[in-house]
Amino acid sequence: MKKLNNKTAIITGSTSGIGEGIAKRFAKEGANIIISGRNQEAGERVCREILAEGNGSCYFVQGDITDFDTNQLLVSTALEQFGSLDIIVPSAGELGIGAAADITKETWDLTIATNLSAVFYLCNLSLPHMREQGSGTIIVISSIAAYKFFPNHPAYCASKAGVNAFVRQLALDYGPQVRANLICPGQVDTPLLHNSVKAFDNPEEIIQQTADRLPMKRIGLPDDIAGAALFIASDEAAWITGSSFVVDGGSLLL
Numbered sequence: 001m002k003k004l005n006n007k008t009a010i011i012t013g014s015t016s017g018i019g020e021g022i023a024k025r026f027a028k029e030g031a032n033i034i035i036s037g038r039n040q041e042a043g044e045r046v047c048r049e050i051l052a053e054g055n056g057s058c059y060f061v062q063g064d065i066t067d068f069d070t071n072q073l074l075v076s077t078a079l080e081q082f083g084s085l086d087i088i089v090p091s092a093g094e095l096g097i098g099a100a101a102d103i104t105k106e107t108w109d110l111t112i113a114t115n116l117s118a119v120f121y122l123c124n125l126s127l128p129h130m131r132e133q134g135s136g137t138i139i140v141i142s143s144i145a146a147y148k149f150f151p152n153h154p155a156y157c158a159s160k161a162g163v164n165a166f167v168r169q170l171a172l173d174y175g176p177q178v179r180a181n182l183i184c185p186g187q188v189d190t191p192l193l194h195n196s197v198k199a200f201d202n203p204e205e206i207i208q209q210t211a212d213r214l215p216m217k218r219i220g221l222p223d224d225i226a227g228a229a230l231f232i233a234s235d236e237a238a239w240i241t242g243s244s245f246v247v248d249g250g251s252l253l254l
């Protein structure tokens, strides 16, 4: 029995990494998927791979998520193609590395726009439909950086702490029809993680050292996050809202 049969899900940042993993896992569980990202080639590849597996339906909407209009197009495509909008998973993320005195205004603004304002845009546009249809689930991909600080990541940490507060507010305001939760991943093997350690002289060694120190002795895979997202999206999580799920192999314990 598929867990997301006939549900429609928009997953931003699904041309790569965690978002791609969630899109593929949701499709396997019967969901209709809207893929989102700027990279046309990658978006078409992910859709092709989903369709080739014979799982559900899939559309790619190309665009910059920091543009309000891109979010509007995502929502209208879901409604026009599938007639409902049941799940949104904002996963698009920007690292914006640089200590507070060094980071440019452009990098700061882009990081806040991607990790915080774009999440607001998609929620702002989706919530009226979810309310009207009487149900909906929001799962925002935040980070352990909402709780813990990393050298030279002030914009990233601030944006993730901000989005955690925003999502909890949604849970308060939009129950019982809409559930809103967060996943806060630790170190997951994606291009973003490899970019995050570029500031070090020995980036790949840093990743290996991180893996060795974690209680679970490995960094995460997109599928580790997708498993948590599937649980939160499913009816098994019907009474869960306003929660933040740390999925980090024990990283926050260190």
Ligand SMILES: NC(=O)c1ccc[n+]([C@@H]2O[C@H](COP(=O)([O-])OP(=O)(O)OC[C@H]3O[C@@H](n4cnc5c(N)ncnc54)[C@H](OP(=O)(O)O)[C@@H]3O)[C@@H](O)[C@H]2O)c1
Pocket (backbone or CB within 6 Å): 012, 013, 014, 015, 016, 017, 018, 019, 036, 037, 038, 039, 040, 042, 063, 064, 065, 066, 091, 092, 093, 094, 114, 141, 142, 143, 144, 184, 185, 186, 187, 188, 189, 190, 191, 192, 193
């Ligand atoms: N990997 C980790 O260790 C880790 C840990 C904690 C939290 N996270 C969070 O997990 C989420 C996903 O990251 P990831 O690790 O999967 O990174 P990733 O593989 O680099 O993917 C990032 C995704 O975000 C999209 N994106 C970024 N800026 C965008 C924009 N302006 N407009 C549209 N799409 C945009 C990219 O699509 P295009 O390139 O096609 O635009 C890509 O699909 C992020 O929110 C990140 O903060 C990751």
